[in-house]
Amino acid sequence: MRLRVMLGRDFAWLWRAFAVSSLGTWLALDAFPLIAVLALHVSAAEVSLIAVAGGAAAALVAVPLGPWVEFRAKRRLMVRADLVRFGVLMTVPAAYLAGALTYVQLLVVAMVVAVSDIVFAGASGAHLKALVPGERLGDANGSFESVSWLSTAVGPPAGGALIGVFGPAVTVVLNALSFLGSALAIGRIKAPEPAPPERRAEATRWAEIAEGWRVIAASRELRRLFATSVSVGGLIMAVAPLMTYRMIHDLGFSPLEYGLSIGVPCLGGVLGGRISRPLVARFGLRRVLLVSGAARLPGVLGLAFVRPGLPGLLIVMVSQLALIAGSAVFTPAFATRRLQLAGERTTARVLTAWKIGSQIGIASCTLVWAALAAATDARTAVLTAGVLLLATVVLLPWRIPMDDRTEPPAAPAPERREAEVASG
Numbered sequence: 090m091r092l093r094v095m096l097g098r099d100f101a102w103l104w105r106a107f108a109v110s111s112l113g114t115w116l117a118l119d120a121f122p123l124i125a126v127l128a129l130h131v132s133a134a135e136v137s138l139i140a141v142a143g144g145a146a147a148a149l150v151a152v153p154l155g156p157w158v159e160f161r162a163k164r165r166l167m168v169r170a171d172l173v174r175f176g177v178l179m180t181v182p183a184a185y186l187a188g189a190l191t192y193v194q195l196l197v198v199a200m201v202v203a204v205s206d207i208v209f210a211g212a213s214g215a216h217l218k219a220l221v222p223g224e225r226l227g228d229a230n231g232s233f234e235s236v237s238w239l240s241t242a243v244g245p246p247a248g249g250a251l252i253g254v255f256g257p258a259v260t261v262v263l264n265a266l267s268f269l270g271s272a273l274a275i276g277r278i279k280a281p282e283p284a285p286p287e288r289r290a291e292a293t294r295w296a297e298i299a300e301g302w303r304v305i306a307a308s309r310e311l312r313r314l315f316a317t318s319v320s321v322g323g324l325i326m327a328v329a330p331l332m333t334y335r336m337i338h339d340l341g342f343s344p345l346e347y348g349l350s351i352g353v354p355c356l357g358g359v360l361g362g363r364i365s366r367p368l369v370a371r372f373g374l375r376r377v378l379l380v381s382g383a384a385r386l387p388g389v390l391g392l393a394f395v396r397p398g399l400p401g402l403l404i405v406m407v408s409q410l411a412l413i414a415g416s417a418v419f420t421p422a423f424a425t426r427r428l429q430l431a432g433e434r435t436t437a438r439v440l441t442a443w444k445i446g447s448q449i450g451i452a453s454c455t456l457v458w459a460a461l462a463a464a465t466d467a468r469t470a471v472l473t474a475g476v477l478l479l480a481t482v483v484l485l486p487w488r489i490p491m492d493d494r495t496e497p498p499a500a501p502a503p504e505r506r507e508a509e510v511a512s513g
Contacts, residue, residue, distance in 0.1 A: 097280075098279075099220060099278045099279060099280040100220060100221060100229065102274050102275065102277045102278045103216075103217070103220065103274070103275065103278060104232060104233070104236070105274045106171075106270070106271040106272075106274035106275045107233055107236065107237075107271070108236045108240070109267050109270040109271055109274065110171070110267045110268055110270070110271040111236060111237050111240040111267075112240040112243070112244055112267060113263055113264040113265075113266065113267020113268065113270075114240070114244070114264060114267065115240045115241050115243070115244025115245060115248070116244045116245075116247060116248040116251070116260045116263050116264060116267075117244075117248060117260040117261055117263065117264035120248070120252075120257060120260045120261050120264065121139050121181075121195050121198075121199060121261075122136045122139060122330050122333045122334070123252060123257050123333065123337070123344065124181075124185070124190070124195065124257040124258065124261075125139060125192065125195060126333070126334065126337055126338060127257050127337075128185065128190065128257060129190070129191075129192055129195075131192060135192065136330045136333065136334050138196070138456075138459065139195055139196060139199050139330070150200075150204050153298050156297035156298055156300070156438060158208060158211040158212050158215075158437045158438070158441055159211075159215070159285065159286060159297075159434075159435070159436075159437040159438045159441075160285050160286065160287070161212075161285055162282055162285060163212040163213070163215050163216040163219075163282065163285070163437070164212075164216055164275060164278060164282050166208055166209075166212040167209055167212050167213055167216065167272075167275050168272045168275050168276060169208075170205040170206075170208045170209040170212070171205075171209070171268040171269070171271045171272035171275070172268070172269070172272050173201065173205045174201075174202050174205045174206075174265070174268040175265045175266070175268040175269045175272070176265075177198050177201045177202060177205075178198065178202065178261055178262075178264055178265035178268070179262070179265045180194070180198060181194070181195070181198055181258065181261045182258035182259075182261050182262050185256075185257075185258040186258065203448060206444070207441060207444045207445060207448065208441075210440055210441070210443075210444045211437045211438070211440045211441035211444060212437060214428060214431075214436060214437070214440040215436040215437040215440065216282070217229060217428075218428050218431075218436055219282065219283045220278075220280060226425045226428055226429070227365075227366050227369060227421060227422070227425045228366055230420070230421035230424045230425050231362055231363065231365050231366040231421040232362075233362075233421070234358075234361070234362030234365065234417055234420050234421045235359055235362035235363050235417075236362075237358070237362070238355045238356075238357075238358025238359045238361065238362055238413065238417050239355075239358075239359045241351070241352065241355035241358060241413075242352045242353065242354075242355035242356050242358070242359060243352060244348075244352065245347070245348035245349070245351040245352040245355075246345065246348040246349045246351075246352040246353070247348070247352075248260045248263075248344075248348055249343070249344040249345040249346070249347055249348025249349070250344075250345050250348070251263075252344045253343060253344050253345050257344075286433075286434045297438075300435055300438050301435060301437075301438030301439045301440075301441055301442030301443075302442045304430075304431065304432055304435050304438070304439050305439060305442060305443070308430055309486070309489050310426075310430060310486050310489050311427070311430050311439075313484060313485065313486035313489060314423060314426070314427060314486065315443065315446065316484045317382065317481065317484045317485055318423070318443070318446075318447060319446050319447055319449075319450035320450065320481045320484060321385075321386070321478065321481055322447050322450060322451060323447075323450035323451045323453065323454035323455075324389070324454055324474045324477055324478050324481070325389060325412070325474075325478070326451040326454065326455060327451070327454035327455045327457070327458040327459075327470075327474055328389055328392065328458070328470075328471050328474045328475075330455065330459075331458060331459075331462055331467045331470055331471055332392055332395075332405075332467075332471065333347070334467060335395070335467040335468065335471070336350070336395065336405075339467065340395065340396070340397045340401060341397055342397075342401075342402070346402060349402065349406075350402055350405040350406055350409075351405075351409070353406050354405075354406050354407075354409040354410045354413050355413055357410050357413050357414035357417070358413040358414060358416065358417035359417070360414065360417070361381075361413070361414045361415070361416070361417025361418040362417045362418075362420075362421060364418065365377070365381075365417065365418045365419075365420075365421040365422055366421065368381075368418060369422055374422055374425075374426060377418065377419075377422050378419065378422050378423060378426070378485070378486075379485055379486075379487060381415045381416075381418035381419040381422070382415070382419050382423075382482075382485045383415075383482050383485065384411060384414075384415040384418075385411060385412045385413075385414070385415025385416045385419060386412075386415075386478050386479055386481065386482055387411055387412075387475075387478075387479060388408050388409050388410070388411040388412025388413070388415075389408070389412060389471070389474055389475040389478050390408070390472070390475030390476065390478070390479065391404060391405075391407065391408025391475075392404075392405065392408050392409075392471050392475065393468055393469075393471045393472035393475055395408075427439070427440075427443070454474075458470045458473075458474060461473065
C-alpha cells in the first residue's frame with residue numbers, strides 16, 4: 090500500500106485494475122481445458138488445440154495491430170479490450186447452461202480473448218511508461234508481480250473449489266466480471282494521457298507494422314531477452330494443458346487438488362516479486378536477470394515424476410517452487426529492462442510484437458507437444474520439455490554488457506536526431 094501511495098492515486102487505480110483482472114484470470118485458470126475434459130470429454134490433443142488455435146490465430150490477426158495500438162490513446166484501448174473480453178467470455182457460461190456449448194465455440198472465444206490480450210498488453214505497457222517516472226518502473230513492475238503471484242496462489246485453489254461445487258462454468262463468469270471491474274478501475278484514472286506519437290508521413294504501412302520487430306532485432310540484448318522469453322514461455326505453456334489432462338484424467342486428482350498444486354507454490358512468487366527490486370538495487374540488474382533466469386529453469390523437469398495421491402501433490406508443489414520463485418524475481422527486472430530499451434515512439438509496437446511472438450511460440454510448442462503426447466504419452470512429453478528448458482539457459486544475455494541504471498537509456502539514433510532538430 091505504501092508503494093502505491095508513493096506512485097500516486099492514478100497508479101493505485103491501475104494497480105486495482107490489474108489486481109482484479111489477475112485474480113479473475115487465475116480463478117479461471119485452465120477453465121477451458123477443464124470444461125473441455127469434464128463437459129465435452131475431449132482428448133489430450135484436443136485440450137492442447139484450444140491453446141494452439143487461440144494463440145496462433147490471435148497472433149496472425151494481431152500482426153497489423155502494433156501501429157494501430159501505438160498511434161491511439163492507450164487508456165481507451167485498454168478499456169475496450171477489457172469490455173470485449175467480458176462480453177465474449179460471458180457467451181461460454183450462457184451456452185453451457187443452455188446445453189449448447191461446443192468445442193468450436195471454446196476455440197473461437199479463446200481466439201478473441203487472445204487478440205484482446207495482445208491489444209491490452211501493447212497499450213498497457215506504453216501507458217505505464219507514461220504514467221510512472223522512469224526511475225519508478227521497477228517498483229511498479231514489482232508491485233504488479235507480487236499481486237500476480239498472490240492471485241496465482243489464491244486463484245487456482247479457490248477456482249478448483251468453486252468448480253467442484255458449482256461446475257466448470259462458474260470461474261468463467263468470475264473471470265468475465267473481473268475484466269468489467271478492470272475497465273471500471275482504469276476509467277477512474279484522471280491523469281492526462283500524453284498524446285500518442287504521430288505517424289511519419291514517409292512511413293509505409295508495412296514499415297510501421299515491422300517497426301517493433303526492427304527495434305527488437307537491432308538490439309543484441311533485446312534479441313536475447315526475446316529468445317529467452319519466447320522459448321521458456323512456449324515450453325512452460327506447452328506443458329500446462331498436458332499436466333491438466335494428466336492430473337485430472339490419468340492420475341485422478343480433483344479440481345481442488347489440482348488448484349492447490351498450482352496455488353500453494355505461488356506463495357514463493359509473492360515473496361519473489363517483493364524482493365526483486367531490492368535485489369536489483371543491491372546486486373545490479375544484470376546479475377539478478379541472469380541468476381534468477383537460470384534458477385527458474387529446473388522446475389518443470391520434476392513434473393514428469395508426478396504420481397497419484399499426496400506424494401504426487403507434494404512433487405508438483407516442490408517442482409514448481411523454483412520455477413515460480415525464480416520467475417517472480419526475474420519478471421519485474423526483465424519487464425523494466427524491456428521498457429527501457431523499447432524506445433519512446435515504439436514502446437507499444439515492441440510490446441505488441443513481443444506478445445505476438447510469445448503467442449506464436451506458445452502455440453507452436455503446444456502443437457508440437459500435443460503431437461508428441463499423442464505419439465508417446467503425456468509424461469514423456471513433459472519430461473522432454475523439462476530437459477529442453479534446462480538447455481535454454483544458453484539464451485540468456487551472459488556476455489552482453491548491461492547498464493544497471495534504473496532510468497531509461499538515451500533514445501535510439503533516429504529519435505535523438507528528431508530531438509536535436511526540434512531544439513535547433
